[in-house]
């Protein structure tokens with residue numbers, strides 16, 4: 001593996017841009033979002049993740065760039081010397097608010113915790129589109145015992161597709177199908193997941209920002225009104241199945257493992273696991289019901 | 292490297308043969324065992340661009356993209372089935388839900404603009420005769436409403452040929468630059484083209500050399516006619532200066548902006564001119580590969596362009612050494628499959644490459660990272676045709692008509708309530724009123740005129756003195772766009788027309804970004820609501836909401852579709868054409 005310069009790292013060959021009136025220096029290859037971070041400015045993001053290639057589709061991270069006719073997505077736009085950027089202008093606040101409002105008017109965001117904080121911050125009012133506003137209306141897909149797909153909650157951030165494809169798993173079990181408001185995350189002809197190429201690595205589940213994809217264990221507990229994140233503990237361990245050395249974070253509620261993640265900043269996994277690390281805890285604990 | 296997994300669905304023998312007709316017998320992948328294939332990444336990537344042609348073959352053979360057929364194509368090309376399904380389901384001309392219940396062709400009937408009035412009648416007639424119909428967005432035949440396109444089954448697609456009396460009213464007029472040969476030349480014969488001045492510009496370019504061509508282009512002030520008015524000289528120079536062994540010239544013939552039909556007539560009536568201009572672009576930029584991407588609903592244009600390419604190649608105007616210039620350049624034709632968004636340049640690249648027609652983020656720009664991530668000059672056919680008089684007569688002569696800010700002439704697509712709908716060439720600066728007079732004048736009492744297409748905006752008859760230039764239309768808050776001038780008399784229900792325009796954008800949004808995907812739906816719902824209010828107009832908070840949506844769509848969308856999807860409706864509200872209590 002070749003050494004890659006981390007974007008955002010300040011180095012000799014850096015660029016300086018102005019953000020909200022302050023000069024910020026960042027390394028070559030850094031994005032405007034990296035520069036915002038360096039400036040200590042919190043930016044809402046939805047389709048961006050530090051372990052995925054930016055697709056810049058959600059547009060919630062937009063900022064105003066002087067000289068640009070339209071707003072620009074901070075998550076993917078490389079910082080260039082001399083850029084003058086505003087992150088809290090009326091135009092920026094308006095578009096961020098509208099993006100969240102648009103999403104809230106058609107998608108179930110009840111479990112998208114980060115986004116809800118931003119919705120309050122920008123004063124989004126998804127209800128003003130009225131009761132007739134068309135919503136994504138899909139039946140939840142429960143096709144196996146490992147994870148569920150509740151596309152009512154899907155904001156089409158493309159993260160799961162990227163995680164399943166080029167950016168991590170190279171399985172390509174799911175893709176975007178259809179067009180416009182009819183676009184959905186789907187297998188070919190929407191066949192059931194067990195019939196598809198899916199290998200149940202759960203890497204899509206790990207990146208989903210809205211809980212449209214969730215562990216079956218979590219789904220069952222939520223259905224039973226027994227999901228209690230505040231009571232959960234997280235224990236970090238190393239997966240014992242093989243010698244790769246993936247870090248596992250076991251989320252435990254009532255002495256029961258309820259889901260497994262891996263930290264994005266872990267050298268080995270970048271947040272990704274295989275079916276054994278992700279779902280293979282049943283030997284520790286056969287199933288929720290038998291508890 | 293991906294292991295591909297397939298369901299057990301098998302292609303029929305006919306489907307296998309149809310796909311073989313497109314792919315030949317090279318496979319991107321080799322079988323290792325029954326349900327898994329392995330493919331070399333390089334070969335897979337090299338063949339992926341054949342996905343769209345292969346899907347066309349399946350659709351024509353079976354009337355849909357069958358499960359077995361998709362598996363077969365994926366196996367041969369090494370494309371994951373989920374991705375191929377994502378591509379197939381993106382396009383209007385591909386059916387993916389279920390097998391059709393009949394064996395016949397499907398008649399697509401336009402429900403936009405001037406065709407709207409007659410569409411239901413035509414649909415009823417076709418159905419009464421036992422035919423199958425599909426409601427289609429603008430078919431690019433607005434001068435002859437109600438437009439139809441017949442999608443063949445195991446047979447050719449068909450559109451009406453050359454039948455409209457007025458389509459080219461100016462034919463033969465010696466003052467014409469872009470339309471000079473149209474309606475006069477035999478579009479199927481390279482000899483006829485040569486007799487009418489063809490290839491003189493190419494010969495001249497070889498004498499001049501690339502640097503002089505670029506200077507002439509810059510001096511001419513030519514800007515793109517596809518909608519964005521980008522300076523062509525600048526674009527070509529950037530491609531010439533870009534690093535890369537392979538460079539591309541792409542003619543953007545996707546023409547799907549409602550109200551636009553100029554590129555169809557260029558391809559149908561003067562296809563060799565397009566080929567000559569592309570060869571000039573190749574010599575000037577150093578590009579060796581050319582592509583003509585034609586919307587799927589233009590079978591006659593496709594046939595004529597293919598024929599022109601074949602004859603040009605046989606005459607040495609394309610191939611290893613273009614007309615003795617030393618520059619290798621050849622052209623491939625690609626058919627779209629029903630998606631307005633594929634006219635957006637980066638979506639078009641993705642479409643050719645075999646991916647969903649979703650626009651890419653810019654920068655980087657096509658001049659350095661275009662088709663296959665290589666330097667690319669993409670132009671509209673009308674833009675390309677302008678290059679011929681520029682190199683033949685020089686920049687100064689070119690600028691002798693038009694205005695300082697908008698030199699030269701412009702093609703205008705007149706449709707709707709005018710006496711002679713059709714294609715007109717006039718110098719920039721001609722007023723809207725003069726243009727309408729040229730087309731025999733408006734018929735009936737004009738209520739409004741849509742400039743620039745669905746992505747443009749409405750003006751009222753108060754604007755007849757508006758000089759049609761880039762600068763004057765911009766100052767007036769409107770646009771020339773792709774040259775659409777659609778006239779509506781007082782019999783037209785503009786609320787209905789705006790509802791349809793908003794439905795068009797809702798259907799055509801690629802769905803990638805939130806402001807456009809959701810904004811277009813909310814706008815359409817608002818128009819439906821307005822229709823239901825029976826003349827009570829839009830409440831103030833709904834107007835405000837439309838304004839809020841329009842601003843975010845224009846500011847935060849990825850591409851021009853989202854940026855302009857609210858502009859026609861916004862202009863109609865602002866002018867009081869819709870939304871006010873009646």
Ligand SMILES: Cc1cc2nc3c(=O)[nH]c(=O)nc-3n(C[C@H](O)[C@H](O)[C@H](O)COP(=O)(O)O)c2cc1C
Nearest residue numbers: 515516517543545546634635636670671674851852
């Ligand atoms: C939604 C959308 C559709 C477009 N459709 C077309 C088209 O059909 N033909 C075209 O030439 N340009 C179209 N464009 C503009 C192209 O992106 C691009 O600017 C143009 O092809 C460049 O050529 P030009 O410089 O010669 O105009 C479209 C743009 C958008 C945003």
Ligand code: SF4
Nearest residue numbers: 164198199201202204
């Ligand atoms: S579990 Fe893994 S293989 Fe299956 S869809 Fe998700 S990312 Fe793809």
Ligand code: SF4
Nearest residue numbers: 154155157158160208
């Ligand atoms: S399922 Fe989740 S990760 Fe996938 S696109 Fe939808 S919201 Fe994003």
Ligand code: SF4
Nearest residue numbers: 801803804807850853
């Ligand atoms: S603006 Fe619309 S068409 Fe363009 S990328 Fe976004 S969703 Fe797609």
Ligand code: FES
Nearest residue numbers: 056058059061075
């Ligand atoms: S986070 Fe930048 S566009 Fe989604």
